[in-house]
Amino acid sequence: MKTVKVLGTGCANCRNTIALIETVAKEHGAQIALEKVEDLQAIMSYGVMSTPGVVIDGRVVHAGGVPQREKVEGWFQA
């Protein structure tokens, strides 16, 4: 079970990122706990400057825009 956090202040790109992660995780049958982080102080605590950012199990794996589909697939391959 992976904990996935999407950092972002609620813009369109953040929603697209969440939707993309949900779809890809489902396709790969990966169990994830998806969480939206919208609080600015919390976002900044990860040191991310350009949103949306993605954090998996406490590690920042992406920042600045909707991630490429291939990149997201890489996160959920066993």
Next chain:
Amino acid sequence: MDMQPTLEAKATLTLRWLLSIGAVTLLWLAAYSHLTEFADFILASIGLTRQTASGEALHFFFYDTPKVLLLLTGIVFLMGIIQTFFAPERTRALLAGKRVGVGNVLAASLGIVTPFCSCSAVPLFIGFLSAGVPLGVTFSFLISAPMVNEVALVLLFGMFGWKVAALYLGLGLSVAIVSGLVIGQLRMEKFLEEWVQQIQNGQTATYVTESVDWITRFEAGRDHVKNIVGKVWPYILAGIGLGAGIHGYVPEDFMASFMGKDVWWAVPAAVLLGVPMYTNAAGIIPIVEALLGKGAALGTVLAFMMAVIALSAPEMIILRKVLKPRLIATFAGVVATGILLVGYVFNLVL
């Protein structure tokens, strides 16, 4: 299991990209050099001539639309590639520890090439401050990034020529640099929200930028075209359509009496009107086109355009999370004054 493409496959892919870019560039040049013929051809095939008002309007439309779209696609593709060299983390590293003055100029210039979306304005703002970028320098970046962007410049170039585009670039940068310097001089660090002030003393970013190869850069260019051109083309069509109508029908100097050079209150009125309005560079172009076409003074119109793009109510609300009201008011006041001066100078000089 990570499926990395082999080196050979990468080389093939890079070659494919280069060949496609070459081919598209040739097509682009061929199309761009036949714009008038294209418009003439369309006009002839629907049986109109440029002698009539509707013919002239349609000719304008079928000349300007492909021209602006071609320019936009080309420049946005290039910008998408250039932006891969200027991740915000990189820009921040370039700006950290820079002196006031040099730092402001650099920040305003980097604002053009660093990818920026208004929804990441605040994280960026804090990210800069936390790395030791001075407050005034950070503001120079924050003002320049949305205002001086490739879409605004291409549209101004395509519709009003290189002089207007160059003036917008120069004056936009000046407003960003000077406003940042002024805000820096006012020593307003205490008007940051407390939690931001705490972050300001030292924090290291954990995010490491991945190495970027040329395939990724080309893909970024393509995605940038998809995102930007895909989003702004309706505005451009609306703008050119409106322009075409004005070109064909509305008598010139229609607006001159109340937005012309000689009306002293036109510039402040334009700025006051523009501040609460919010749209992107593409959305404002139809209005600009309409105003200019009817004889409004260029300085007044550009001041309006800058006020709409650089200052907006939604942005202020987001910034309120990190700035106390007094700093927001100062920011808006300084930038609005700068834009006001630009408007007056423009009207005086031209």
